[in-house]
Amino acid sequence: MKVLLCHPSREVDIMGPKRVKELLRELKLLPEAVLVIRGDELVTEDDILRQEDHIEIRPVMSGG
Amino acid sequence: MRCRKCPHKAVLEIPRHHTAFCKRCLTEFVCGQVERAVKHDKMFTKADRVLVAVSGGKDSLTLLDVLHTLGYHVAALYVDLGIGDYSKRSKAKVEAFTSARGLVLHVHELKEDEGAGINDLANLISRPACSACGTIKRHHFNRVAVEYGYSVLATGHNLDDEASRLLGNVLRWQTEYLDKQGPVLPASVDGFAKKVKPLYRLAEREIAAYAVVNKLDYIVEECPNAVGAKMLLYKDVLNRLEAESPGTKQAFYWGFLAKQEAEGGRTMAESDQAMLRPCVACGQPTTAETCNYCKMMARAIATKAP
Numbered sequence: 001m002k003v004l005l006c007h008p009s010r011e012v013d014i015m016g017p018k019r020v021k022e023l024l025r026e027l028k029l030l031p032e033a034v035l036v037i038r039g040d041e042l043v044t045e046d047d048i049l050r051q052e053d054h055i056e057i058r059p060v061m062s063g064g
Numbered sequence: 065m066r067c068r069k070c071p072h073k074a075v076l077e078i079p080r081h082h083t084a085f086c087k088r089c090l091t092e093f094v095c096g097q098v099e100r101a102v103k104h105d106k107m108f109t110k111a112d113r114v115l116v117a118v119s120g121g122k123d124s125l126t127l128l129d130v131l132h133t134l135g136y137h138v139a140a141l142y143v144d145l146g147i148g149d150y151s152k153r154s155k156a157k158v159e160a161f162t163s164a165r166g167l168v169l170h171v172h173e174l175k176e177d178e179g180a181g182i183n184d185l186a187n188l189i190s191r192p193a194c195s196a197c198g199t200i201k202r203h204h205f206n207r208v209a210v211e212y213g214y215s216v217l218a219t220g221h222n223l224d225d226e227a228s229r230l231l232g233n234v235l236r237w238q239t240e241y242l243d244k245q246g247p248v249l250p251a252s253v254d255g256f257a258k259k260v261k262p263l264y265r266l267a268e269r270e271i272a273a274y275a276v277v278n279k280l281d282y283i284v285e286e287c288p289n290a291v292g293a294k295m296l297l298y299k300d301v302l303n304r305l306e307a308e309s310p311g312t313k314q315a316f317y318w319g320f321l322a323k324q325e326a327e328g329g330r331t332m333a334e335s336d337q338a339m340l341r342p343c344v345a346c347g348q349p350t351t352a353e354t355c356n357y358c359k360m361m362a363r364a365i366a367t368k369a370p
Contacts, residue, residue, distance in 0.1 A: 007286060032303040035272055042075040042276055044065045044084065060272040061224070061299050062121055063194070063290030 001049055003027075004056045016051035023049060027057070034059055076273045079310035087277040094274040097265040098130045105248050107260040108216045114138045115170075115214035115257075117205050118161075120154030120283040122275040123220030125161055127263055129280055131218070132165055138218075139168035141208050143201050146174045146181025147288060154283045161281065170212070172204045178361065183289070188364040193289040196360065203357035206348060209257035216251075221261040224268040227317040228298035243332055246321060252336035256349045267313065 001016040003023070014023060020036050020043050036043050037056040049055060065074040065084050072086035078093075085093055101107065108114055114131060118124040118140045131138045142158045144151055155171070162169040175181050178200070180188070186196040209217040226245065233241045251258040263271060275282050290296065305312045342348070343355035350356070 006284065030300075030303050030307055032267075032269060032306050033300070035269065035276060037276060040276075040279075042273055044074050044077050046065050058272065058276075058284060059286075060122070060269045061286075061296060061303075062123065062268065063287055063293045063295055 001051055001053045001055055004054070006057070006059050016053065017048050019045070020047050020049060021045040023055075024057075029057065033061055075277055076270065078267075078270065080267070080306070080314055090270075090273060090277060094126070094266060094270060095130050095134060098127070098262050099134060101247065101262045101265050102136075102260075105260070107218070107248055107262060108136070108258075110136060112137065112215040113213070114216050114218050115141055115205075115209045115212070116218045117141050117143075117201070117220070118158050119220075120157040120161075121220070122272045122280070122282045122284075123222055123225075123263060123268065125157070125220075125280050125282045126271045126275050127218060127220045128161070128167070129165075129278065130274075131262070132167065139170065139214070141170045141172070141205065141217075143204050144171060144173045144175070145197060145200075147183065148181075150283075150285065150288055151181075153285075157281055157283050170208050172208065174200065178364075180364070185360075185364050188367045189360055191360070194293055197289070199356050199360055203346075203348065203355070205259075206255075206257050207346075210255055210348075214257065216258040216260055218260050218262055220263055220271075222263045222266055222268045222271055223313055223317060224299050224302065225295075226261070226264055227302055227313040228295050230317055230320055231298045231302065232294060242320075242324070243335065246324065246332070250331075250333045250336070252333040253340050253349050255342060255347060256336070256340070264317070265314075 001014055003012050003014050005012065024031055031045060035058045037058060038049065038053050065077060067074045067086035067089050068083045069089045070086060074084035075087055076090050077084040114136055116124065116128045116131065116138050118128055128138060128140055140158065140162050142155060144155055159169065178185060182193055182197050182200065186193040189196065205217050230245055247261040247264040249259040302313050339351050340349040343350045343358055345354055345358035348355055
């Protein structure tokens with residue numbers, strides 16, 4: 001699946017299917033610090049992402 | 065995962081509340097938390113005119129959207145800091161957002177009024193951009209609120225902002241700043257607008273989720289000046305603690321507020337009245353003869369002069 005990451009902006013290929021929780025663990029990202037978006041829908045940690053999905057991992061932290 | 069309030073699919077799990085919500089229930093939750101903060105902390109009522117400081121980011125646009133949806137009288141203030149394309153993109157988001165909702169938007173242009181953008185100003189006075197930015201924004205937020213007769217100024221500070229700021233202050237025992245860490249700062253003296261933080265009960269992930277499910281078009285990219293900012297490090301540390309022990313952030317910040325309330329002592333209004341007087345240059349309240357903003361601008365002008 002194509003996974004779009006920010007800061008810096010880049011796209012990586014990850015083998016699916018995979019649970020959101022496992023994807024975040026693989027990318028060493030804290031669930032509390034990001035949202036996972038499939039298309040324009042939010043997904044939760046137990047959702048399974050398919051090989052053909054386009055995923056955006058959007059950070060939620062701002063400088064404050 | 066199912067929503068804990070209805071049969072729909074959940075879009076966000078909130079471990080600190082042992083719950084998960086679908087789009088509709090998440091929206092209700094966010095609006096409910098804002099309403100609770102506004103009423104419980106006596107921030108303002110529907111009779112007040114509220115000026116919301118907006119940056120184009122998820123927090124300030126969510127705040128504006130929620131308050132407008134709840135029926136409060138809101139207008140927006142955007143301070144254009146002149147940070148290249150980043151400022152242009154964020155300003156365009158704010159203009160589109162307020163125009164679509166028919167809301168009044170005040171814009172303060174740093175390059176026009178101060179003669180330079182934030183990075184040039186910060187260089188002139190040899191101060192970090194984020195520190196100069198804070199001083200400038202606070203000055204204009206208060207100035208516009210007072211000049212245009214708004215009863216209160218609202219900012220989009222969330223639970224993560226407040227908990228990380230508290231952590232930073234406590235780590236260095238900067239206890240003199242703790243009094244200003246509450247969600248309500250009173251209009252204690254003439255020339256000081258009341259300031260409130262209606263998002264202090266919400267984590268930034270919950271706010272970002274609200275923005276996504278309600279399709280708010282906010283600027284996702286981070287301010288280029290914030291790279292490496294201490295606040296981001298503190299937020300990261302708190303997020304690690306939160307992952308291990310959900311509820312840590314709220315226990316830390318809300319616990320601090322409860323302790324502060326229980327201790328009582330001199331109120332912030334009393335402290336302000338004892339310490340503040342009008343700045344000799346601009347008239348805004350300050351503890352010194354000249355306020356930080358005017359000192360900073362005088363230094364910038366002196367440095368620039370041949």
